[in-house]
Structure formats: C-alpha cells, structure tokens
Amino acid sequence: MLRPSPDRAADDDPQRHRCGGCDLEHVTAAGQRRLKTRVVREQLERLGGLAAPPVDVCREVGPATGYRNRARFHVDDDGRLGFFLPGSHEVVPATTCRALAPGVQEVVEAIGTTSAAEVTVRAHGQHRAVVLAPGPGGLELPEGPFDLLLEQPDGSVVAMRGDGVLAEEVAGLRYRFDATSFFQNNTAGAEALVHHVLEAVGSPKTGGVDGALVWDLYAGVGLLSLPLARAGAEVVAVEGHEPAAAWASRNATDAGLDLEVAAEAVHRFLRAARRGEGPMDPPDVVVLDPPRTGAGQDVVDDLVALAPATIVYVACDPAALARDAKALVAGGYRLTAARPLDLFPLTHHVETVVTFAR
Numbered sequence: 001m002l003r004p005s006p007d008r009a010a011d012d013d014p015q016r017h018r019c020g021g022c023d024l025e026h027v028t029a030a031g032q033r034r035l036k037t038r039v040v041r042e043q044l045e046r047l048g049g050l051a052a053p054p055v056d057v058c059r060e061v062g063p064a065t066g067y068r069n070r071a072r073f074h075v076d077d078d079g080r081l082g083f084f085l086p087g088s089h090e091v092v093p094a095t096t097c098r099a100l101a102p103g104v105q106e107v108v109e110a111i112g113t114t115s116a117a118e119v120t121v122r123a124h125g126q127h128r129a130v131v132l133a134p135g136p137g138g139l140e141l142p143e144g145p146f147d148l149l150l151e152q153p154d155g156s157v158v159a160m161r162g163d164g165v166l167a168e169e170v171a172g173l174r175y176r177f178d179a180t181s182f183f184q185n186n187t188a189g190a191e192a193l194v195h196h197v198l199e200a201v202g203s204p205k206t207g208g209v210d211g212a213l214v215w216d217l218y219a220g221v222g223l224l225s226l227p228l229a230r231a232g233a234e235v236v237a238v239e240g241h242e243p244a245a246a247w248a249s250r251n252a253t254d255a256g257l258d259l260e261v262a263a264e265a266v267h268r269f270l271r272a273a274r275r276g277e278g279p280m281d282p283p284d285v286v287v288l289d290p291p292r293t294g295a296g297q298d299v300v301d302d303l304v305a306l307a308p309a310t311i312v313y314v315a316c317d318p319a320a321l322a323r324d325a326k327a328l329v330a331g332g333y334r335l336t337a338a339r340p341l342d343l344f345p346l347t348h349h350v351e352t353v354v355t356f357a358r
C-alpha cells in the first residue's frame with residue numbers, strides 16, 4: 001500500500017480480514033455504502049440498460065458488526081469451524097469474525113471441534129439451532145447448550161436450544177419458524193426492510209396499502225406479508241418451501257391477521273393465475289423477494305401479462321435485479337425508485353427495494 005484511500009478504515013488490520021466473506025472489512029462504513037450505491041446504479045445502467053436510474057444513497061440499517069444471525073461454516077482438519085480463505089479451500093477460524101451475532105459466536109465456542117463436514121448456526125433471540133452435515137466418518141453428536149437433537153432424512157442433525165422452534169420479533173410482529181426455513185440474516189435489517197417495503201407499496205402512486213390486493217411472492221415465513229396485512233392490505237403469500245409456507249400461515253393466525261397462503265412455486269402460481277384458474281382477482285401490487293438468482297424471464301413475463309399497477313422488487317443481488325429490471329421495462333414498466341439498504345455490512349452484499357410502475 002503506497003497511500004491509503006480516505007475510505008480505508010482507521011482500525012484496519014491487514015492481518016484480520018483474511019477470510020473471503022467480509023470482503024469490504026478494510027473500508028469505512030460510509031465508504032462501503034458509497035461503493036454499494038455505485039454498484040446498484042452501475043448494474044442498473046450496464047446490465048439493465050437504464051439511463052440515469054433514480055438510485056438513493058445506500059442506507060445504514062443497524063449495527064455494522066455483530067449482526068449476522070445465521071452462518072454456514074466449513075470445518076478444518078482439526079474439526080474447528082471457520083471460513084474459506086479467498087479463492088482457496090483453506091479454513092480460517094471463525095472466532096475472529098466481526099460480522100457474527102454474539103449468539104452465533106457463543107455456539108461456535110460451545111461446539112469447539114466437530115466431526116461434521118459443514119455446520120450452519122442460527123441464533124434468534126434466545127433460540128439457537130445448529131445444522132450438522134455428516135463428514136466422511138459419520139457424525140458424533142455435538143456437546144453444547146442444546147435441549148433437542150432432531151435427525152433429518154438426509155442424515156444431517158439439527159441441534160436446538162429451546163422447543164425446536166426459532167422465533168424473532170420484527171416491527172411488533174412475532175415470527176416463528178423451523179431451522180430449514182429462511183429468515184433475514186440481519187434482524188435489524190429485517191425491520192428496515194419491512195419499513196421500506198410498506199412505504200413503497202403505500203406510495204401515493206399506488207393509492208396506499210389499505211384495501212389493496214397484494215401478492216407477496218417468495219414470502220418465506222411471512223416477514224413482509226404480515227405487516228402488509230396489518231396495514232389493511234388483502235394479501236396472498238406464495239412460498240415454495242412447504243415448512244416456511246406453513247409457518248407463514250400460523251404466524252398470521254397467531255397475530256390475528258387474515259392471510260391466504262399458496263404453498264407452491266411462484267412460476268406455477270403465476271401460470272395458473274394467468275390462465276384464470278382459482279378465485280383470484282388480479283393484484284394491485286406485487287411484492288417479490290426472490291433468491292439470489294432473481295425472478296427470471298418466465299416470472300417476469302407472467303407479471304407483465306398480469307399487469308399489476310405497482311411491482312415492489314426486493315433484491316439481494318444487483319446483477320439479477322438489473323436483468324429482471326431490463327425485462328420489466330421492456331414489458332412496459334418504469335423504475336421509479338431504488339433504495340439500497342446496507343443489510344450486510346463488511347461485505348459487498350446489498351439489499352435493494354425497487355419500485356416499478358406500469
């Protein structure tokens with residue numbers, strides 16, 4: 001290094017950021033958000049073909065360290081949990097990771113060493129779940145603060161502290177879910193996401209949330225569906241992982257909210273809707289929060305054919321977002337706002353809430 005960038009973190013220790021996960025750990029928090037703003041804008045311009053897309057400055061959503069409530073670890077030859085070095089299969093011990101939530105750190109320390117090949121740890125409030133995939137020599141059950149061991153059909157074992165169910169509270173709503181269902185990795189970030197999605201759905205352009213018919217596609221355990229229902233929308237949640245769909249339904253019932261849940265793949269649901277099957281009216285607003293690969297051309301084609309007035313797209317990958325944005329714009333939509341949120345500080349990852357109007 002000849003001359004440090006003004007964006008280099010003052011406490012940067014070149015010895016520390018060795019693993020491939022926190023690839024922006026050497027950058028100041030404000031510098032990380034500037035970079036992420038630029039990445040979202042550039043992807044929308046280059047891959048999305050949009051001229052001067054209206055991208056907000058990436059927002060801070062919570063603590064910059066200790067936020068990560070879920071992590072997947074590799075295991076080194078001595079059985080210790082860690083992460084791969086960049087571009088290598090060498091394992092760096094997890095104990096130095098600043099992104100991990102204290103609950104995850106605590107479980108990593110309690111496990112010490114393991115015979116598992118791979119370990120996923122989740123910490124939500126006081127609840128803990130550890131998913132252990134067997135190594136070549138099988139699996140010795142873990143020591144540690146667990147009340148319950150659940151063997152899975154694929155040979156892995158889920159070790160839990162608590163009653164076998166994970167739980168989080170976000171924006172005054174309680175979500176319960178099992179260890180196989182998705183929940184946002186950053187709980188403070190989940191709250192910000194809910195806030196910004198509600199704002200996008202209820203913008204003056206759409207005439208507000210109350211009374212709107214909203215389809216929440218890729219709904220998970222209902223993180224966005226429940227607040228939308230609470231705000232007065234009539235919500236249909238579509239989720240392909242059956243346990244998550246069942247939890248979405250139960251979470252709504254427990255909160256005293258009406259929620260229709262379709263436990264099926266989004267493209268099947270949309271195809272059926274396009275054919276006019278089922279009792280459904282066309283939606284006013286579609287919220288979609290697809291996995292990293294994006295929604296894809298088929299789903300976008302179906303959305304364009306169904307023609308909701310507003311589409312609120314929650315994206316965890318700016319490149320996949322840009323490809324889908326290009327297809328939506330070709331189908332007659334206009335990108336009216338893009339709001340990057342810093343849900344994954346220390347890493348290059350960024351979540352973006354994007355609004356499209358027909």
Ligand SMILES: C[S@@+](CC[C@H](N)C(=O)[O-])C[C@H]1O[C@@H](n2cnc3c(N)ncnc32)[C@H](O)[C@@H]1O
Nearest residue numbers: 182218219220223239240241265266289290291
């Ligand atoms: C990024 S998560 C979003 C979940 C939820 N919106 C949230 O914020 O918690 C994506 C969800 O889509 C589900 N999923 C992935 N592919 C799907 C598909 N083709 N059809 C339906 N659901 C799918 C996953 O099981 C996961 O729950």
